[in-house]
Amino acid sequence: MPAQNSRDPLAGEFLRYLAVERNASPRTLKAYREALAAFRVQNKTPWKKCTADDFRDYLFALMKREQARSYIRLQFSALRTFYGFLVARKRLRRDPVRELQLPKIEKKLPLVLTKQQIEELLAAPLRVAKNRAAPVWMPLRDVAIMELFYSSGLRLSELADLDVADVDLYTESVRVFGKGRKERICPVGFPALEAISRYRAAANVHSGPLFINKLRKRMSTRSIWLVLKRYLRHTSIPISISPHKLRHSFATHMLDRGADLRSVQALLGHASLSTTQIYTHVTVERLKKAYADAHPRA
Template identity: 60%
Template sequence: YLSVEKNASPRTLQNYFHSLTRFRQERGKRFSGWDKTEPDDFRDYLFDSMKGGWARSTIRLHFAALRSFYKFLVRRKNLLCNPLADVQLPKAEKKLPVVLTKTQVEELLTLPLSIEHPKQAPHWIGHRDAAILELFYSSGVRLAELAALNMSDFDFFNECVRVFGKGSKERVCPVGSKAAEAIHAYRNQAKVMDGPLFISKLRKRMSARAISNVFKKYHAASGIPQNLSPHKLRHSFATHLLDNGADLRSVQTLLGHSSLSTTQIYTHVSIERMKEVYKKSHPRA
């Protein structure tokens, strides 16, 4: 149902499967069937999850899967009522995303071609890593989207890339001149003309984890103090666009957000930055 009718991504399918399996495992012998589970069973599960130190976002993700499953059972399998309808979840935490300054981004992007690499690494490894970081910041793509890119997805003439996002939704992202130059240099050095865009030293497609490790490697080598992940470059991409006058709808399209409210969190970051500038600059702040 999720795969065919809802066109859910493989990651969503994996997360939902994990959530349903986890609930059954946690209930153990107390689980007597999906049709016999009561609201209090889910409240107990919620309480145990919070007591176990789960993040609110993780709890909400697990319950989203369970709620989706029960909606399916009610609509398609004639289940009389949804036991999750009356279960209240903790509100999502409203945390502002961590954003790098332009100076920090510049420092990070220059590292692959300025540090020494292991002797056993291919001669093109620095160019590949530079292309990865440049493309992350230039296009704002998600980690999984970047890992899935093929050479055929690039339009080098128009400097844009075709991306398949959540739910296999297709969008076209512009690629800045710096990122395009970095990708050209990497292609020429590594002789990558077709197939996966980013390859390992064994010349196979890099996994999302391998690309994440590349990011962590350069973060460790930089002087940036924040705890960072590749997604922070996506946050920085969106915030820097808004800081420089981009409208919210355009940023929503570039990020591939289905809801404008998801994009609006970046406006709060920009407002916070404006307040900082105001406090530092205004004589009566």
Template identity: 45%
Template sequence: MVKPRKSVESRKGRRREDLLRRFADYLEGECDASALTIENYLSDLRQFALITWGDDPETWAWAGADRYNARGFLVTIQKLGGTSATIRRKLSALRSFYRFLLREREVAENPFADVQLPRRERPLPKVLSESEVAQLIEAPRLWLEDPRTEKRGPPRRREAIAARDTAMIEVLYSTGMRLSELTGLRETMVDLIGGVVRVLGKGRKQRLCPLGTPAVRALREALRLRPELAAQGKGNRAANAVFLNVRGGRLSGRSVERIISKYAQYAGLPESMSPHVLRHSFATHLLDRGADLRSVQELLGHSSLSTTQIYTHVSVERLKKVYASAHPRA
């Protein structure tokens, strides 16, 4: 009399696996999900089953799962080091599965319906060290001395390009301005005597950004050699833009990104580095040296202090790294 019972249990196990196959067909046929999405969802469902009931499919009681099983699964994934994005995906898979089971009348309730998704993690911005910034500022000079740059035109024109790029990096780091704010700079917005630049930010809001002495010096040199680039243009296409391209027009944001990537290579930094890293570095270095958060908010042109607060987390993380590398019992 034992064999028939064993056969019944085996059929139940097969039926529980069959629910997964039906769900996969539903995802493919009705939701037009990709093969990778289906694979990931099924993997998440099996992981839930393994954690909740063990590795024997005959014990996978999908209809018996409750909110405590759901929350227990969430806690387990967190303990295993799952990121916020990973947990959100797994919960999404399980919610979808139980919505499908509800539709098919295989379960009476969705145990994951009331489980709150964890907040999306906001990655900390990438920041250069002060020495790395110095390397990046020095990179245009290295480019100018590189024999391969002789193909870029007459010496005077190459000097103008190097001076422009040095000033561009100095200004980005000295003011923390956005890329669009840099490319939108006009000569009338720069006060080299007062050491400030007027920036037109988001929502066409204006703010004044101080220029450090090195940035003022670099800008003077760039503006002195600027006619070498302006002469390549036709008419007044650049509208008195501070930073011109090699054809005498206004330098575009995409061009600035390519230029920064080129100099990152010369400086031994990741080529994928964006101009925005200099903005992050500007804010973080100010806070590292004792600047108050409100002042940094004003300098960055943030409308909300909460946006600026992420840089305090960056500073804390940097302090932790210093502590870990320097303290004998870290």
């Protein structure tokens, strides 16, 4: 990164601003760095001399390559934030990216597991024979991971970052640092707390990272993802699922049972209510399907 910053000092300064002042995650920094570099590959005009037409050409090039709308919007989100920084900090008078109309993103409803599928998945670690080389406590750890995912609706990165001290058995809650390092407290259900306690006792985990690998180091997000993939093969669930699908299922099942939208927004750590509202569409679709399946005159 230092070499790239010396070639492009404005981009380097912007990324430092994101890291230090905006407390951006490594993932966000990587995405924004790559977005600026991708534009630079196509257009070498100095940043302060770029016009709206430069960005229109780039937009058309991305669309011509049939890039997903979500990818295009991510690229331009980075460029917009960058130009917002140039206007605020570098006395740029006009933001050329603001003049563009971006393609609307396709609204896909989140895929949600049924309660029966969740039960089957959560039971899998104790049913499946463990790898011989794996510690005896590993199935208990895997149960605790999946129970906590579904119980609290955490993001994958949030769960991987948890320390033992973040779980409070007395208040039945977990302290989480979400996007932008925003702290929130999430309630944890009794089955998840029980699973965590059983795993910790068996693995002798009393401080430091909550979820550890066989080398007793913190599990990576990739390792946690692979845990889920491994047990999925031993269920009747016909679709490929990610840890985020457990978060989708948590939110939808909460709304199904009458939770209000604001509470679910707070539990998920969404900055905007509109992000949470996608789950109300899922719930409405499920109600319509239940009506169509059950009502004699549907």
